[in-house]
Amino acid sequence: MTHLLHFYGELPFSSADFLKTTFNANTVSYLEQHMDAETYRLELLEASGPRWLRAVRVAPNVSLPWWAARALGATRISYLETTTHEVGTHTLEWNALSNVLTERVHMTGQIQLEAAPRGTCRYTLQGEVSVQFYGIGARLEEAIGESVTRTFELTHELLLIRHAAHQRGNLL
Numbered sequence: 001m002t003h004l005l006h007f008y009g010e011l012p013f014s015s016a017d018f019l020k021t022t023f024n025a026n027t028v029s030y031l032e033q034h035m036d037a038e039t040y041r042l043e044l045l046e047a048s049g050p051r052w053l054r055a056v057r058v059a060p061n062v063s064l065p066w067w068a069a070r071a072l073g074a075t076r077i078s079y080l081e082t083t084t085h086e087v088g089t090h091t092l093e094w095n096a097l098s099n100v101l102t103e104r105v106h107m108t109g110q111i112q113l114e115a116a117p118r119g120t121c122r123y124t125l126q127g128e129v130s131v132q133f134y135g136i137g138a139r140l141e142e143a144i145g146e147s148v149t150r151t152f153e154l155t156h157e158l159l160l161i162r163h164a165a166h167q168r169g170n171l172l
Contacts, residue, residue, distance in 0.1 A: 003141035005109060005127040005149055009156045012163055015113040015121045019085060021159065022092070023047035023054050034158050037061050037151065039078060052085040058096075060147045068143050071136055072100045077144060079107065090114065094127065096148070105140075106130045107148060125152055 011018060021027050028042040039059035046053045059078035069075045079096040096107035109127020116122045129148065131140040 001130075001138040001141060003129040003138070003145035005125065005129065005145055005152075007125040007149060007152050007156075008123070009125075010116060010120055010122045011156075011159060012120050014119050015090060015115050018113055018121045018123065019052075019092075022083065023052045023085065027159075027162070028054070028056060030162055031155060031158055034161075035151075035154055037154075038076065043080065050087050052087065053082065054084075055080055055082045057081075058151060060151055062147050062150065064143055067136065068140055071133065071140070074100050077147065079148075083111075098144075101131070101133065104132045105144065107144070 013021070023045065024047070025042060025045055028040075028045070032040045032042070037059060038061050039057055041057045042054075043057050044053060044055040057078065058081050059076060063069070063075050064072065064077060078099045081094060081096045083092050083094045085092045090113040092111040092113075094109050094111065098105040098107070107127065107129050109125060112124045112126075114122045114124075127148075129141045129145040131137040131144065133140055
């Protein structure tokens with residue numbers, strides 16, 4: 001089985017600004033300070049040339065259900081999320097490497113950007129979480145998928161807050 005992820009958002013700035021924001025150390029630093037996560041830390045950022053790359057270590061501030069913690073041997077999951085962008089496209093590819101059951105947990109997806117009226121940016125995140133673990137794989141996929149989705153929701157909310165502060169002249 002595979003747990004499908006789907007998140008839709010619209011931000012009050014252009015697709016180009018979305019890319020500049022996503023691949024920006026100051027943005028990641030802001031998210032690190034305000035994200036409700038045990039860890040949200042920039043590991044790698046290369047935003048020049050034809051292919052941009054960003055790697056962030058994420059440990060959501062969410063405990064796994066007791067049955068998942070027992071199966072995994074950990075009460076929390078963390079992952080290294082890698083996002084890449086080929087300059088000239090409107091697509092970002094992402095994958096995440098889990099700290100537990102690395103060979104059995106697979107998380108991948110895409111973010112599609114679309115210019116919207118009034119210079120805003122619509123984006124659609126699609127992805128999947130797959131866990132090969134006999135008997136409880138589907139339940140683990142759902143628990144991990146909910147955690148990943150919550151991280152994307154928080155990121156969206158924080159980007160809106162940061163943008164509003166910039167509009168008022170406050171730099172966050």
